[in-house]
Amino acid sequence: MNDLPIDKDEILKELDLIKEKDLKYSGGRILGSMCTEAHPFGKEVYIKFLDSNLGDPGLFKGTKSIEDKTIKIIGKLLNLDNAYGNIVTGGTEANIMAIRAARNHARKYKNIENGEIILPRSAHFSFKKAADMMNLKIVEAELDENYKINVESVKNKISPNTVAIVAIAGTTELGLIDPIEEISKIAHDNNIYFHVDAAFGGFSIPFLRNCGYDFPEFDFKLPGVSSITVDPHKMGLAPIPAGGIIFREKEYLNVMAVDSPYLTVKTQSTVVGTRIGASTVATYALLKYFGRSGYSKLAKNLMENTCFLKDSLEKIGYDVIVEPELNIVAFNHPEKNPQLMADELEKINGWKVSVANCPNAIRIVLMNHVTKTHLKEFLSDLKKLY
Numbered sequence: 001m002n003d004l005p006i007d008k009d010e011i012l013k014e015l016d017l018i019k020e021k022d023l024k025y026s027g028g029r030i031l032g033s034m035c036t037e038a039h040p041f042g043k044e045v046y047i048k049f050l051d052s053n054l055g056d057p058g059l060f061k062g063t064k065s066i067e068d069k070t071i072k073i074i075g076k077l078l079n080l081d082n083a084y085g086n087i088v089t090g091g092t093e094a095n096i097m098a099i100r101a102a103r104n105h106a107r108k109y110k111n112i113e114n115g116e117i118i119l120p121r122s123a124h125f126s127f128k129k130a131a132d133m134m135n136l137k138i139v140e141a142e143l144d145e146n147y148k149i150n151v152e153s154v155k156n157k158i159s160p161n162t163v164a165i166v167a168i169a170g171t172t173e174l175g176l177i178d179p180i181e182e183i184s185k186i187a188h189d190n191n192i193y194f195h196v197d198a199a200f201g202g203f204s205i206p207f208l209r210n211c212g213y214d215f216p217e218f219d220f221k222l223p224g225v226s227s228i229t230v231d232p233h234k235m236g237l238a239p240i241p242a243g244g245i246i247f248r249e250k251e252y253l254n255v256m257a258v259d260s261p262y263l264t265v266k267t268q269s270t271v272v273g274t275r276i277g278a279s280t281v282a283t284y285a286l287l288k289y290f291g292r293s294g295y296s297k298l299a300k301n302l303m304e305n306t307c308f309l310k311d312s313l314e315k316i317g318y319d320v321i322v323e324p325e326l327n328i329v330a331f332n333h334p335e336k337n338p339q340l341m342a343d344e345l346e347k348i349n350g351w352k353v354s355v356a357n358c359p360n361a362i363r364i365v366l367m368n369h370v371t372k373t374h375l376k377e378f379l380s381d382l383k384k385l386y
């Protein structure tokens, strides 16, 4: 550390130089990210609430009331009239809270000590962190031939130690929606906690439905669904970090509560103590600013780009792995290895694609910063590589 203060301009000069090493979303080269540039109005609001700490809500009653309202709005969007939950740092923390709620609930009401969670192979790795932290065993449910959770496999994996079943609405690698309705029924019939990870899909499925897309039920309309992860910092265009966890019942927060005696509020259920209020307020502001129609337009545009990419890839001879349900396209060259292709794409024009594991394929996430012009450039490079 320097002894004497350094001039602000000098520091800023250094930081500007360092920032040049970061990619910008606007460059259109980031093709494998579920995050995107936050909406300018979200950034404006974020700065205003930079010092608000949701970890001590009695000091920031205004910001806390906005968190409560945001949870109610997102709950309504997911067909729940009286939602409970929090805006947290992201899908990882949201999933950790869901699994903690399920584990503690099962411990309290069913005396389960060595719990198990049933997950599809396609589940995000955040569940591995959750299971590790909470000493739970992961029981992997198989996928069907369309890369969705196999319902029969879930049924067969239930044991007296099952504390939760998880299904995904918008899988990380392929953007697919699991058969949530069938799993909800199984969970309901067996009185097991059912968590839906809609970190990616939660901010688009309801809006695409508005535009006439025919999606099966995936939310609290299904009586078996206990909680849903839905991330404003993915399809909601909110500044990071903004994840969302919505619970059907307050008891799920209660079973996680620990005493926080010297704070303005006497118990705390979140994983994190000092908590950012800025991104919560930015989420609230953007929900109002876009409204249903704004988010519907956004989701529809992204699906149009998705279809354009899929059709164009097939025209030039690439194999598209599955018919996209949300704005992710996974594809392969009939002969080339996907990782080698990804390396080549980066070398020739700086494309940052990601490579899916199951199945092994190039995966493109069509977020707001990826325009038709970028896609045309990308396709022209893919043509050269074919």
Ligand code: 0PR
Pocket (backbone or CB within 6 Å): 032, 033, 034, 035, 089, 090, 091, 092, 093, 095, 124, 126, 168, 170, 171, 172, 197, 198, 199, 200, 231, 243
């Ligand atoms: N659940 C699902 C279905 C997800 O896809 C993700 C993240 C999470 C939970 C965890 O969310 P957080 O990362 O907010 O904790 N999916 C992305 C992924 O792993 C996250 C990401 C975003 C990765 C931007 C790279 C990137 O540039 O692909």
